[in-house]
Amino acid sequence: MNEAFYELSEEKQQAIYNASMEVFGDYEYNRASTDLIASKAGVSKGLLFYYFHNKKALYLHTFEYVSKIVEDAISDTHLSEITDFFELISYATEKKVKILIENPFIMRFSIRCFYSQKEDVSSEIQTEISNEKGRKYDAYFKNLELGKFKEEIDPEQIYHMLVWMTDGYLHSRQMEGKPIEIEDVIREFTQWTAMFKSIAYKEEFQ
Numbered sequence: 001m002n003e004a005f006y007e008l009s010e011e012k013q014q015a016i017y018n019a020s021m022e023v024f025g026d027y028e029y030n031r032a033s034t035d036l037i038a039s040k041a042g043v044s045k046g047l048l049f050y051y052f053h054n055k056k057a058l059y060l061h062t063f064e065y066v067s068k069i070v071e072d073a074i075s076d077t078h079l080s081e082i083t084d085f086f087e088l089i090s091y092a093t094e095k096k097v098k099i100l101i102e103n104p105f106i107m108r109f110s111i112r113c114f115y116s117q118k119e120d121v122s123s124e125i126q127t128e129i130s131n132e133k134g135r136k137y138d139a140y141f142k143n144l145e146l147g148k149f150k151e152e153i154d155p156e157q158i159y160h161m162l163v164w165m166t167d168g169y170l171h172s173r174q175m176e177g178k179p180i181e182i183e184d185v186i187r188e189f190t191q192w193t194a195m196f197k198s199i200a201y202k203e204e205f206q
Helices: 003-007 010-026 034-041 045-051 055-074 077-081 085-102 104-114 122-140 155-175 182-200
Strands: none
Touching: 003 010, 003 045, 010 034, 010 055, 010 104, 034 045, 034 055, 055 085, 055 104, 055 122, 077 085, 085 104, 085 155, 085 182, 104 122, 104 155, 122 155, 155 182
């Protein structure tokens, strides 16, 4: 990416991000039109490619931008103080879902990325998603009380399963054209965490 992009006004940068999230969120990568992105952003296609050398660079940079937005929304002082696995993951998930629902472009783009397959960016995106999960687990769960878990249980595996279930639920609701309400997501998530807690924690901590 051309560093000149950061010399644009915040308003113009945001317009490009919003257009990119909207179009890449509405269409598979191979079908997403950079002409449409440029039009929605209010810039010429030539200028768009001056800032981002090609379509893939624009997509990957948009992914990095969205990841940072979500991470910044989740990370706060209270998060680092929570030591119970299920309390922490419930807190982080509620904040993540809230920002996704409040920002439809971010939600559509995030879900499209999560389910990217057999496209020119799929391998890079899936690698980034996998790496991101590992980084977030290491950062968010470093203060866990691991003694609550049964010896045969891997907390990180439980974390990944809950992430898959949450993203799958959001994807299903979106594909069916049904509204996504934070109360509904949290209610479903509470049921899943209760089930996993009964499986993963020692009896005295359930």
